[in-house]
Amino acid sequence: MTEQESTIQALGQRAKQASYALANLASNKKQALLRAIAAELRQASAAIIAANAQDLAAARQAGLDAAMLDRLLLDEARLDGIIADIDKVIALGDPVGQELDSRLLDNGLRLSRRRVPLGVIGVIYEARPNVTVDIAVLALKTGNAVILRGGKETLASNKVLTSAIRQALVAQGLPADAVQLIDSPDRSLVSALLKLDKYVDMIVPRGGAQLQRLCAEQATIPVILGGIGICHLFVDEAADLKRAVDVIANAKVQRPTVCNALDTLLVHRAIAAEFIPVICRELAALGVTFYGCEQTRALSAASGITPLAADDESYATEWLSLTLGIRVVQDLDEAVAHIRRYSSGHSEAILTDNIHAAAEFMNQVDSAAVYVNASTRFTDGSEFGLGAEVAVSTQKLHARGPMGLEALTTYKWLGTGDYTRRK
């Protein structure tokens, strides 16, 4: 075993041990813990902001761009926001402890399923210090221990944040090791974490495609892949084209850097000649640039815009920017076929006033979220009323789409007999 492997093994063992102390806590105890964490973070705010200044200085020196620096930044206002979010989690219902499907079996056993914490959750994320608090709080609310691995750019901030959380745990008579930070940028620690199936019950990678791939390939622990959205919107021939423009603009422009932003617009050929010049002009005015199929490029000429030529690669790209692919399709079937081929299974939408087209699209498109006459931007835990979001899953097992508190739980079957034997 390498030194890194034994470091991670010890950390996992401590996390598992801590998870036992959390698993059967009553909700009011967990609420008290969350309030204590908020208080500790408030008290440590000067130290947190100082540590963050250190991270920022190092990041500037390393030449990180403005967007990255902004993501790293923790000032007083942002920290207040993070602490205020803890109150929102406190207000949520606790899924743990519910008994589901209780019944008396023919064999004489009384059987039920009880919702219980997963146990130990490993979360790997990029340089956003708010995630450290978010995830710790969601994990503790559901009685889980958590192992955090944040981006190396926020290591100083994360150390102070987790230390405050650990102090709150201890003050509440709970094991500090319920929240542990991997406090070294050594990448081999991540590899070791991904193979720690003896102690870790779920890995959630919150990051780009490369991190997702790494986890899919290396992990021996169940992983929830997600957060990659190659999202489509299909403008049907029966769409209200005037109203369509605002929905498409919302999907593309409101926050182009996130996973539920629109990547490819599919346009029914029957309305393409009318619609494509309009949508190109409107979006171009908002700063959007385009990749288009041949027809799109011909039709958009009327608006004075010529998109770059779209190809297999551009259709398979999550833009995360003010770029949009546009393709003219023969009909709904071709739109569905395009989505099946290129989608990452995140969010797709149809705009149509035709009830048959709407139903067909919902039936045929198999993504985490499928919309009729709505922006793809709605795929989000808080928009969906889940109150919190651990991640957005694009796989089909366990949790799909925005993951709320329930996704941090599992169930165990409880059977009670009277010295009952199987026949």
Place this chain on the structure above:
Amino acid sequence: MTEQESTIQALGQRAKQASYALANLASNKKQALLRAIAAELRQASAAIIAANAQDLAAARQAGLDAAMLDRLLLDEARLDGIIADIDKVIALGDPVGQELDSRLLDNGLRLSRRRVPLGVIGVIYEARPNVTVDIAVLALKTGNAVILRGGKETLASNKVLTSAIRQALVAQGLPADAVQLIDSPDRSLVSALLKLDKYVDMIVPRGGAQLQRLCAEQATIPVILGGIGICHLFVDEAADLKRAVDVIANAKVQRPTVCNALDTLLVHRAIAAEFIPVICRELAALGVTFYGCEQTRALSAASGITPLAADDESYATEWLSLTLGIRVVQDLDEAVAHIRRYSSGHSEAILTDNIHAAAEFMNQVDSAAVYVNASTRFTDGSEFGLGAEVAVSTQKLHARGPMGLEALTTYKWLGTGDYTRRK
């Protein structure tokens, strides 16, 4: 890409395509399909039994043991049983199409979750030809396509079985490729299948520890691990010792070769001197042999039996035979600690008349099934009233314990607006 990889890729692509045709079938269409499969199997019974005779002859020549030969065997009676089981699956409710948690969101969207098939399921299993039919029928009942990889010893039988199923699909106007068999014993095909995440949504390995490990390590697709049961039963000081004997005998002896059979008996020290000689004598009379801790070995001497010395390795063994580990523990806490250390998370039981001990055991033991005053042998889809069993999961994501039809489904979020934008 190797030849094996491209073979598997083509197979996966066909399965995915076929899955689209199944996903939105009404229940009565799927019932008709299952009836057609039963009819085709009946019609092909002579061919099936002839192919099985071929498998058996080859197995005998290869020197496989009697237990293995028995598992391989498909005679008329067994085939009748397999066909009769299809009727049971027909009688089950169809979980696909249900809409869950429908509600109107604050943002104006009407949102629900619709239960849908997973899509394509890959199942890797050992030399039991009945599994071929079982799994195909369960997958089709829930609108999934399936890729089957059975043991090489049953290849001839499996070819005829799947060919009959594919004929039924075609007769019902459905794509034959909804059920495909990997019809070569080449192991590199399995490795290729495990990395086919583009087309396969879930892998279920039904086999021993080695297969489970292979899948955990190589798969880039979500895998449901399971079927390995290192099961414990704790005899508390407050147990009714007379009645305990029969439950323990049931757990150990009724069917020792299956995953829910008892592996280690934990005995509270307060009743060890009285109980250990009794249980050893009773079980020995049923053919059980023992590994015991030091105390067990000393105490069992009174019954004229001396267990072999138990150690770390024996406690970590799934016996799958008439062998039993016995250990004396200080109290319930030590029993729980033993289980946490050695259990595979399958099934554990306590025997006690003390309500506090019972509650504590159910709270502290985190396995798929936890029993009070019942045999571990109950962990089974049909005993649990699920009607069918795809596998028994020992992991915590997606499905835990016996997996019924619902475990072959996921959900998608459906949102309907009125050209609704996110604020």
